[in-house]
Amino acid sequence: MxxxxxxxxxxxxxxxxxxxxxxxxxxxxxxxxxxxxxxxxxxxxxxxxxxxxxxQELVPPPGVAEDQPYLELGTSADGPVVDVYVDFLCPHCATFEDLHGEDLTQLASDGEITLRVHPRPMLDANSSPAGYSSRAANAAVCAYAEDPAQWSAAETALFENQPGEEGLTDEELTSVIDEATGLDVSSCITEGTYVPWIQDVVEPEALETTQGTPTVLIDGEMFTGDLAEPGSVRSAIEQA
Structure with missing residues (x-):
């Protein structure tokens, strides 16, 4: 075993x-x-x-509600509400400003209309690098934030210095605003402070309302006259 x-x-x-x-x-x-x-x-x-x-944090301009898609540049108790949609890279908007900007500014300052401006970034993709419409709109809103009375001067200057698709640099935008208004908004421009408001509040509402720029609404009704005719918008407003 x-x-x-x-x-x-x-x-x-x-x-x-x-x-x-x-x-x-x-x-x-x-x-x-x-x-x-x-x-x-x-x-x-x-x-x-x-x-x-x-x-980036959405910061509306001073006095503007977070969901308000426009800047109110003048308020009238009984006059018509005029909404203007513009893009600072739009050539037709530059022509519109040249022909009708002064009339609208005067009517607003005289209290004859409630003027609401919608600065759109519609043509952002048309610049190289992309995004100039937003940056230019931001520059104008930066001026408004410092002094609402300077919006018109900033808007006019940006259209007078409207670039091609290459856009303007932040330094150039700062210079344009400074020369037109005397305001130093360099940090606001560099930081793109109001770009989120422009892109996320202004543009969505604009896309629901209109397909292009410039567009004018008088008491909610789209102006269908000849924007290329001087005084046509003022005449339509006075008849409203």
Whole structure:
């Protein structure tokens, strides 16, 4: 007969092996789960960081409600409400300003109309680099924020210095506004303070209201006369 050998060491070895295998499996699972959670946490941080760095707080101009898509440049108790939609890269808007800007400014300052200007970023994609319409609108709003009475001067200057698709640099925009108004809005222009309001509040409403610029609404009705005719808008307003 073979010698009687105890099976105890073998059993202990098997148990130890299974225990080691189980422990190794637990470690692997823990590492996998930890890696997934770490990666997810990193993604969340990166997305959050990207979101916070690429997004900007929506700051409306002073005296303007966060959801108000226009600047009110004059208020009339009983005169018509005139909404004007413009884009600072739009050549027709420059012509509109030249022909009708003074009339609208005078009517507003005389209290004969409530004038609401909607500075659109409609042609952002048409500049190279993209975004000039937003930046120019922001520059004008920066001037308004410092002194609402300077809006007209800033608007006129931006149209008089309207560039081609290359746009103007921040330094050039600052110079245009400074020369026209005497205001130093360099930091407001550089930081793009009102760009989120222009893009996220002004433009969505404009897209629902009109497809192009310049556009004039008189008491909510679109002006369909000849914008190329001097005095045509004033005449329509006086008949409203």
């Amino acid at each position: 073979p010698p009687n050998r105890s099976r105890t060491p073998l059993i202990i070895a098997i148990i130890a092996g299974v225990a080691c295998l189980g422990l190794a499996l637990i470690v692997v699972i823990a590492l996998v789960i930890g890696g997934v959670l770490f990666t997810s946490g990193d993604d969340g941080d990166e997305q959050g960081g990207s979101s916070s760095s690429s997004s």
